Amino acid sequence: MMKTKTPVAVPLPLCWCVCLCVGGVAAESGGEASTGQECVPDVHTVLREMSAHIAEQKLELTHTKTQLEKEIEELKRENEALADRLSAAEARLAANEKRVEEQSVQSEQLEASNTELNNTLLQITSNTEVSKVAFSASFSVTSNKHIGPFDTTITLVYDHVFTNIGNAYNKHTGIFTAPVRGVYRFSYHIFAGGSHGAGATLWHNSVHVAAAYNHKAPHDINTSQGVTLVLQPGDTVYLRLGAGAWVSAYTGHYTTFSGQLLFLI
Secondary structure (H helix, E strand, C coil): CCCCCCCCCCCCCHHHHHHHHHHHHHHHHCCCCCCCCCCHHHHHHHHHHHHHHHHHHHHHHHHHHHHHHHHHHHHHHHHHHHHHHHHHHHHHHHHHHHHHHHHHHHHHHHHHHHHHHHHHHHHHHHHHHHCCCEEEEECCCCCCEEECCCCCCEECCCCEEEEEECCCEECCCCEEECCCCEEEEEEEEEEECCCCCEEEEEEECCEEEEEEEECCCCCCEEEEEEEEEEECCCCEEEEEECCCCEEEECCCCCCEEEEEEEEEC
């Protein structure tokens, strides 16, 4: 009689375990196949455990899904916040670039204004300097004498200068030369003894403008004249002594010639 070997337990799938259990029972009884009622309670237990396990997994999956959804929502909110911050940073950057551009334009405008202001200031300074034109002169003598009379007309040279601002008057020639375009005022005073007529004429370039004259008289004589002229740069003004007339050249400087720039035009 053959000795029956004891079966070795090998892990098998659940469905296989059920089938083996049913078959084993039939073999050991040596009779007809058993109905398998002895294994049914184990299958139900396994099914319940599987159902519980599946339910637990479903619950865990649901929990995991909920967590993932929360994390996704949180990431979405963080992304939206980052996007908002990025938009705000881009807006600030654009605003800063615009301010820099505006400041650059303002700086250029300010520089142009400063340049214009400096030019205006230089022009004002230049005009102020050139507008300072004035002179007054008489004759330089150590003793009283007369100039003239002569047979021809001569230019009177007032070589004793009281004032010559702008250096427009030449004491060596007796001629005033206008440095700028403007309105000028000239005046002169003639003093002399009465033995001859006394006077002088004022000339603008080569044009006779005005005259001052006094006939001879028993005593000393005086005469004077003044005139306002519009002169261009380079125009000349001077006094001429007529033929037969004379003027005093006294140490007291009674005879004078003066002029000044009133204003620019």
